[in-house]
Amino acid sequence: MSILADVARLAGVSKSTASRALSGRGYVSDETRMRVEEAASELGYVVSSAAASLVTGRTRNVAVVIPYINRWYFAEVLEGIEASLIRGGYDLTLYRLSTDLDLRRRVFDYFLVRKRVDAVISVAIDLSPHEVQMLQALGKPLVGIGGRIEGIPTLSIDDVETARVATEHLLSLGHTRILHIGGDQHEQMDFRVHSQRYTGFTRALRAAGVEAEGAFRSAEFSIEGGYQVGLSVLGDPRTRPTAIFAGCDEIGIGITIAARQLGISVPHELSIIGIDGHPIAEMLGLTTLAQRPGNQGARAVELLLSQLEHADATPPNEHEVLPTELAVRTSTAAQR
Amino acid sequence: MSILADVARLAGVSKSTASRALSGRGYVSDETRMRVEEAASELGYVVSSAAASLVTGRTRNVAVVIPYINRWYFAEVLEGIEASLIRGGYDLTLYRLSTDLDLRRRVFDYFLVRKRVDAVISVAIDLSPHEVQMLQALGKPLVGIGGRIEGIPTLSIDDVETARVATEHLLSLGHTRILHIGGDQHEQMDFRVHSQRYTGFTRALRAAGVEAEGAFRSAEFSIEGGYQVGLSVLGDPRTRPTAIFAGCDEIGIGITIAARQLGISVPHELSIIGIDGHPIAEMLGLTTLAQRPGNQGARAVELLLSQLEHADATPPNEHEVLPTELAVRTSTAAQR
DNA sequence: CTCCCACCTGGCACCGGTTCCACAACGGCG
DNA sequence: CGCCGTTGTGGAACCGGTGCCAGGTGGGAG
Incomplete structure (x- = not known):
């Protein structure tokens, strides 16, 4: 050596x-x-990067805190972040934060704080003011993906609006018996993504004068979750909705599989719409509001590196809204 | 500060x-x-970890090189690794190696080699002797997941044997028109996983005196890949096999969806078996040979840390074979 | 011709810890 | 009572780079 x-x-x-x-x-x-x-x-x-960073104070290393790895949205975001960082000559240190609050504290107090990383990207984690302040006190740029955080630049889709547009699509096809199968309001992810999508849903219904009461069922945010709730909801033809707005494509995929299994024809007897742009959704012809998580990751890196490279520029502590695009496929059709 | x-x-x-x-x-x-x-x-x-590692030479940071993030097996392995590392007080630096050889060289020459990490875990990447030597020359312990690598401890399932058992399961049910839909032999992952599973498949067929010629179709290792090939293979009832051995559960899931779409009854008209233990496979009742990727990741960390903590112990440069377990569900049945 | 400046190089202090060594105190044992 | 081993502490030399500053060149401008 x-x-x-x-x-x-x-x-x-x-x-x-x-x-x-x-x-x-x-x-x-x-x-x-x-x-x-x-x-x-x-x-x-x-x-020796240790020696170099000791004297320069820069590590060329960025921390990513993320709650899941094995879910489509998160894996895509992570891939986008990784690719951009490596291109910029930065390393990526990964911290998966589970619901374990103790671990969360440890990650913040012990891991992030040691001068190991120059910056932090937090994905779908609603940092507390205290956490934000702690990291900012260390002079570490900080970017959030998935929702607003006061005082730092963040980026996400507009969950309320996206859900509203999805629901409106179903309404415009003449559906009125619409069910929203989304994430549990209580066990939701940090940014209240679940309740925001629910809000968009009810807002659209109300605007159309449709009763929202009882039009919601909660499911785990996964294909299995959608499948299980799908089976239970679609079983009885008398109470069956004519359209379902799934909280995410994974739920929508699960519902689609459940519907097929029950011999319910999509879209003739049931319309389904989701949110995400999951490749399996495309495969199944599921109409969705597509977002590009990989691009969100890349964009976050871009914001971060621009802060790192020229520290002079005051950080644009703004929330950046990323677009979603309605991709109409074969899972939604006019109410018969 | x-x-x-x-x-x-x-x-x-x-x-x-x-x-x-x-x-x-x-x-x-x-x-x-x-x-x-x-x-x-x-x-x-x-x-300051920089200062500490400058003098101690240890960084308490482990690199993970992995080819995919957004695939079930890899994400599971990664989660297992991450959880174990954080528990041991180590950081995890993530390098996703695409097929871009140039990037691969850069990661090895530039990133891994800087004294940023104490050890390396390589997932499903067949390190060249030169790469192994380079990392070992730096005194970095090294553990491989997914296949044998000469000179370093590795762990994986026995792909040949697992495929053989899967095929044998179909044979034991009386099937003889068995198709293997697996990964492309040419564009395969590094450890020749695809060809090993193919070998196990043909070995079982030969042992049973069944012709293997023409009994293989290649697909992308994903649900979409299995779905597409499934549609094309199952379309014609005259040439349709009575059983399919899928190279992985994701392919098996895709085939299952394709079969349902074509109105082919599983398992009455078609048996399907996969490899992995994917949660959606369980949801669909897909018989499989289950492995536990998370445990593989955890085990790799264990091997690594034991090498790191007491450097005296000579590394057990052995290949550790992890078990797979036949989980018979509802997608396989006796040939009518 | 002088001055200034751009270019090139070496010496050295420093980043913030860890660890070796020297030294001191103290208690137990022969 | 003297010696030794255990415990506790401080001083100072590192680890391996970076970057400031001083010093030395050569060429163009005044």
């Missing part, structure tokens, strides 16, 4: 010149630079 | 005593330790 001093010696220059040559900062003649580079590659030299 | 010297001053002790008190190494009187701890928490002190 060779160190900078070895490289300098082999190249016949001083440590500082070797450092300049390799990092590209400051004046070095082309000839010297080449000699140093040669020496470095001959010795298989690589900088 | 307070540093150790501040804490020492506030506690009225020297830097070295403060360091000992906080790290728990060496002699410190209980009373002094308490004073130091108090001072530290009063100042909100946290160690």
